[in-house]
Amino acid sequence: MYYNVSQLLKESVGSTRTYEVSGSLTLEGSEATLAPRGRVSMMRTDRGIWVDVGVDVQSQATCSRCLERFTHSSKLVMGEEYVPTVDLTTGRPLDARSVDEGVFTIDHRHCLDLREALEEYTITNQPMKPLCSEACGGLCSVCGARRDAGGCGVCQEGPAHSGLGALVGLLGRAGR
Ligand SMILES: [Zn+2]
Ligand SMILES: [Zn+2]
Structure with missing residues (x-):
C-alpha cells in the first residue's frame, strides 16, 4: 500500500496510473485487521496526485449483541488528493505553510502511503454497533x-x- 510516484509527479497534469491493492494492515489502537482488495487509480494534478480507491475490505469486528468475533465485509470508496512535501527536482522540503493541515502527503522519497487514508475511511465507515447478522x-x-x-x-x-x-x-x- 506504498507507491513510489516520482515518475508520475514528473509527468504532465492528467497523466494516470492504475495499481492493484492487496495485502493487509492492522488498525492502530485495535486488533482489527483489514484486507483491502481492488484498484487504485492515480492522476497527476497541478498540486499533487489525485487518488481514487475502490476496494473490498474484509475487517474483523466484534458483534455488539453476542460479542463473537466475525469478519465484516464492506466496500470502501475514496477520493483524496495527496500533495508532495519535498521539491521534486531539488529534494528540498517544501514550505510547511504551503501544505494544508489534514491533507494527505507524499513523503520525502516520493512515496504515497495509502495506509492512513484507508484506516481513516474504515474507522468512519464502521457501524457503531456491528452485528454478526441482523438476526443475531x-x-x-x-x-x-x-x-x-x-x-x-x-x-x-x-x-x-x-x-x-x-x-x-x-x-x-x-x-x-
Ligand atoms: Zn440460557
Ligand atoms: Zn452476534
Whole structure:
C-alpha cells in the first residue's frame, strides 16, 4: 500500500496510473485487521496526485449483541488528493505553510502511503454497533450462552417464551 510516484509527479497534469491493492494492515489502537482488495487509480494534478480507491475490505469486528468475533465485509470508496512535501527536482522540503493541515502527503522519497487514508475511511465507515447478522439473538440473560430464535438452547429464557421455545430448550438439554 506504498507507491513510489516520482515518475508520475514528473509527468504532465492528467497523466494516470492504475495499481492493484492487496495485502493487509492492522488498525492502530485495535486488533482489527483489514484486507483491502481492488484498484487504485492515480492522476497527476497541478498540486499533487489525485487518488481514487475502490476496494473490498474484509475487517474483523466484534458483534455488539453476542460479542463473537466475525469478519465484516464492506466496500470502501475514496477520493483524496495527496500533495508532495519535498521539491521534486531539488529534494528540498517544501514550505510547511504551503501544505494544508489534514491533507494527505507524499513523503520525502516520493512515496504515497495509502495506509492512513484507508484506516481513516474504515474507522468512519464502521457501524457503531456491528452485528454478526441482523438476526443475531445476542446472549442469554440467564446463562450467557449465545441464543438464536429459539432461545439459548440451555434455559427456557429467550425471545420465544412459547411452548415451542421451552421444547427447544428441553431438546437442547437432552442433547447434552
Ligand atoms: Zn452476534
Ligand atoms: Zn440460557
